Amino acid sequence: MSAQQILLGLLESGPRHGYDLKREYEARFPELRPLRFSQIYATLARLDRDGLVTLIGESGGQGPDRKEYAITDSGVSDLETWLATPLPADEPPRGELFLKVALALLSGRDAAPLLAAQRALHMEQMRALTRRKAAATSEAEIVVSDFGLFHLEADLQWIEHTSKRLSGLAAELRR
Amino acid sequence: MTAVVANELSCHFGDIPAVDLASFRVDQGEFVAVEGPSGSGKSTLLNLIGGLEAPTSGSVLVDGVEIAALGESDRAAFRRTHVGMVFQLYDLLPTLNAWQNVAVPALIQGNRLRTQRSRAQELLARVGLSERAEHRPAELSGGEQQRVAIARALMNDPKLILADEPTGALDSVTGDEILELMRSLCADGQTVIMVTHAARAAAHADRSLQMVDGSVVVPELID
Numbered sequence: 063m064s065a066q067q068i069l070l071g072l073l074e075s076g077p078r079h080g081y082d083l084k085r086e087y088e089a090r091f092p093e094l095r096p097l098r099f100s101q102i103y104a105t106l107a108r109l110d111r112d113g114l115v116t117l118i119g120e121s122g123g124q125g126p127d128r129k130e131y132a133i134t135d136s137g138v139s140d141l142e143t144w145l146a147t148p149l150p151a152d153e154p155p156r157g158e159l160f161l162k163v164a165l166a167l168l169s170g171r172d173a174a175p176l177l178a179a180q181r182a183l184h185m186e187q188m189r190a191l192t193r194r195k196a197a198a199t200s201e202a203e204i205v206v207s208d209f210g211l212f213h214l215e216a217d218l219q220w221i222e223h224t225s226k227r228l229s230g231l232a233a234e235l236r237r
Numbered sequence: 238m239t240a241v242v243a244n245e246l247s248c249h250f251g252d253i254p255a256v257d258l259a260s261f262r263v264d265q266g267e268f269v270a271v272e273g274p275s276g277s278g279k280s281t282l283l284n285l286i287g288g289l290e291a292p293t294s295g296s297v298l299v300d301g302v303e304i305a306a307l308g309e310s311d312r313a314a315f316r317r318t319h320v321g322m323v324f325q326l327y328d329l330l331p332t333l334n335a336w337q338n339v340a341v342p343a344l345i346q347g348n349r350l351r352t353q354r355s356r357a358q359e360l361l362a363r364v365g366l367s368e369r370a371e372h373r374p375a376e377l378s379g380g381e382q383q384r385v386a387i388a389r390a391l392m393n394d395p396k397l398i399l400a401d402e403p404t405g406a407l408d409s410v411t412g413d414e415i416l417e418l419m420r421s422l423c424a425d426g427q428t429v430i431m432v433t434h435a436a437r438a439a440a441h442a443d444r445s446l447q448m449v450d451g452s453v454v455v456p457e458l459i460d
Contacts, residue, residue: 178454181447188440196417196441211437218436222274 064158065097065105070114070133070141071165077118077132080106090235091164094157106131114140145171148180151187151214159217163224167232174228177221184221188214238265240397240428241286245295247451248281255281257451258295263430265396268423270439271432273448279432280401282448286430287320287399288312300396317346321390323400327382329374335385336361336370342392353392360388364418380411387418391427398422400431404438416441 072083080102088096106129109115114137119130133141145166149159159180166173188211195207224231241263248256256278263269271279284290285297288304296303300319304312321342329338339360340353361370364384374382383403390398400419404412419429420441431442439445446453 185436185440185445188436189442192437192440195413196420211440215436 067144070137073133074169077130079130081127148183151183168235177225184214240265242298246297247294249293254451259453266426268429268442270442270445272439272445277448278451283399283432288316319395321395321398323390323403325402325405327386334371334373339388364388379407383415398429
């Protein structure tokens with residue numbers, strides 16, 4: 063899971079301090095692994111250096127949380143590319159797929175094209191594994207292929223169910 | 238060579254578009270899965286291709302022939318010689334043994350049962366059931382019954398096999414064997430179009446047509 067994309071996704075709706083970003087992320091995605099403050103501040107500094115966010119103000123007090131950041135056009139474009147790119151189907155980081163869907167919906171985008179692209183990649187991978195299994199010369203090869211096939215099938219069922227819940231999920235996330 | 242061409246094919250039941258403007262083509266020798274959830278129009282699409290259902294608009298050509306344009310008896314005759322059907326629950330006749338079930342399509346064509354024995358035995362060998370020719374359906378496992386049904390579908394040497402959830406009633410290992418059997422038919426030049434809601438079954442095919450609410454929405458292209 064990429065802290066960079068999480069922060070860009072949250073910043074798209076408006077400028078925030080690091081502290082606000084952490085609080086909002088944990089409130090919206092309690093089921094995902096929390097981000098540490100150090101991770102957030104380091105990522106924001108890197109994003110600033112790379113021109114994906116910009117520092118728009120520093121309030122009084124001390125420490126990194128004085129800084130308020132806004133997303134730049136390059137940041138939006140980086141986020142868009144990430145949101146539209148399906149994950150590799152051989153070893154999909156499953157939480158990241160949910161995050162892509164959620165952040166796309168949170169920003170008013172349509173998540174259906176991503177799910178369709180992911181589905182197509184998964185099917186391609188399933189066909190490859192099925193061919194490998196059909197040509198297998200050992201039980202181990204069959205069992206390993208099946209391991210991949212059953213996991214991919216479960217992902218596909220999740221994709222199918224999620225596709226039907228996109229409008230409800232979007233409404234819930236934007237609340 | 239093209240086996241099936243659908244052009245803006247639609248089939249509406251009253252206000253419900255079971256199939257809506259579906260356009261696709263399937264080449265001879267391809268194994269194509271039609272995927273989609275229940276009620277997405279998969280079976281109706283299969284019935285349109287097999288001439289069991291008439292389109293509301295658009296066309297479907299099987300082996301270059303527009304089935305919907307044929308009269309009822311010509312359509313039935315075309316179906317018997319050009320299309321073999323395989324169903325989820327095998328639909329074998331319980332009082333006939335395996336080879337007699339395989340021979341049934343030839344009987345409907347007007348042939349006598351005893352003249353069809355060697356052809357039926359040959360097809361049972363093709364599906365790996367030579368030893369079970371004299372057994373009745375009740376004496377066969379689900380996988381064996383589906384093999385008999387596949388042999389039956391091949392009896393009149395059709396170019397196209399239409400299969401509706403052929404592994405829906407089988408365990409996954411037996412299902413794999415049936416799907417690889419169908420794949421081997423395609424390697425011999427047979428065209429197979431299979432409806433399934435299971436991704437693991439669809440993955441045995443060369444490609445998938447994805448159906449949602451009557452539309453073919455993700456026509457994944459073959460390389």
